[in-house]
Amino acid sequence: MAKILFVVSGATYLTLKDGTRYATGYWAEEFAAPYKALTEADHQVVVATPHGVTPTVDMMSLRPEMAGGVEGALELEAIIRSAEVMRRPLKLSDVRLEDYDAVYLPGGHGPMEDLWVDADAGRVLTEQLSSGKPLAIVCHAPAAMLATRIHGVSPFQGYRVTGFTNDEEEGVGLASRTRWLLEDELQELGVEFSRGEIWKPYMVEDRNLITGQNPHSAAILADRLLQILK
Numbered sequence: 001m002a003k004i005l006f007v008v009s010g011a012t013y014l015t016l017k018d019g020t021r022y023a024t025g026y027w028a029e030e031f032a033a034p035y036k037a038l039t040e041a042d043h044q045v046v047v048a049t050p051h052g053v054t055p056t057v058d059m060m061s062l063r064p065e066m067a068g069g070v071e072g073a074l075e076l077e078a079i080i081r082s083a084e085v086m087r088r089p090l091k092l093s094d095v096r097l098e099d100y101d102a103v104y105l106p107g108g109h110g111p112m113e114d115l116w117v118d119a120d121a122g123r124v125l126t127e128q129l130s131s132g133k134p135l136a137i138v139c140h141a142p143a144a145m146l147a148t149r150i151h152g153v154s155p156f157q158g159y160r161v162t163g164f165t166n167d168e169e170e171g172v173g174l175a176s177r178t179r180w181l182l183e184d185e186l187q188e189l190g191v192e193f194s195r196g197e198i199w200k201p202y203m204v205e206d207r208n209l210i211t212g213q214n215p216h217s218a219a220i221l222a223d224r225l226l227q228i229l230k
Contacts, residue, residue: 002043002101002229006031006085007092007124007144009110010053016177022109025056029067029215030106030138031086032079034222041226045085046100050118052091058108061215092120102225103128106218107139107164109174112182115144122147126155129209134228136221138212139164143182145189157190160206162213165195 008031013021035045049055057080060066067073080086097103103124105111115121121144128135137144142163148154166183169175187193195213196202201220202213212221 003099004038004043004045004102004104004225004229005095005097005100005124006035006045006047007103007105007115007121007141008047008049008055008086008089009108009114009141010049010051010055011110011113012056014109014113015179016174017179018177022174022177023059024109024113025058026106026110027108027139027215028057028061028076028080030108030141030218031057031083032076033219034104034106034136034225035083036079037219037222037226041229043229045083046090047085047088048090048092048095050092050114050120052089052094054087054089055110058110061108092118092124095120095124097124097127097131100133101229102134102136104221104225105137105141105144107141107215109140111141111143112178112180115141116146118144118147122149129155132208134208134210134225136210136212136225137163138218138221139214140182142186142211145191146185149189154189156209159191159209160194160204161186161191161209162194162196162202162204162211162217164214165198167198168214171198
């Protein structure tokens with residue numbers, strides 16, 4: 001049995017360019033699909049958030065049109081309700097990475113509010129990357145890579161990475177409203193940004209770093225983690 005740390009945003013909103021708040025959190029599918037796959041394989045999941053706050057699901061991600069229909073939405077909701085670990089998260093500052101076999105970050109717009117400037121998120125990602133143990137990050141959660149910069153330089157520089165694209169942000173109507181765009185900022189970080197077709201599962205693996213482009217990529221990241229953790 002492996003022990004996997006889920007680093008989850010604690011944000012409940014995203015501050016937009018005009019200063020207004022857009023209700024958000026973590027994206028249901030990006031937590032639920034890997035959580036279900038890993039726990040059904042008898043692995044242990046531990047959740048950590050900034051300051052140990054209880055994470056909030058983005059309610060839009062539970063709408064039937066976003067979850068593959070009514071049945072899909074109900075399944076996601078049931079998985080989240082059953083996940084006791086989400087109600088008692090660790091403080092990210094208390095995390096000891098030697099206790100875990102892998103680290104996974106689900107997205108949603110939340111990481112663009114908190115994880116991208118969170119020093120503990122930066123420390124966890126930097127240490128996990130250098131450890132050689134699996135580090136899996138999906139959708140908007142690569143925003144946490146921005147917190148790894150020291151004097152403008154990140155250890156992720158030169159890695160092949162994917163994440164939520166500008167086109168996908170345009171598709172959800174936020175590209176012109178956000179303070180910054182993930183694809184642009186990752187390229188500024190010095191990664192080699194790769195992308196697939198919008199809304200389709202797409203994964204990039206470079207050394208021990210595994211990244212997924214969008215919510216539908218969470219399941220294939222989970223499958224890859226299961227292969228590695230066998």
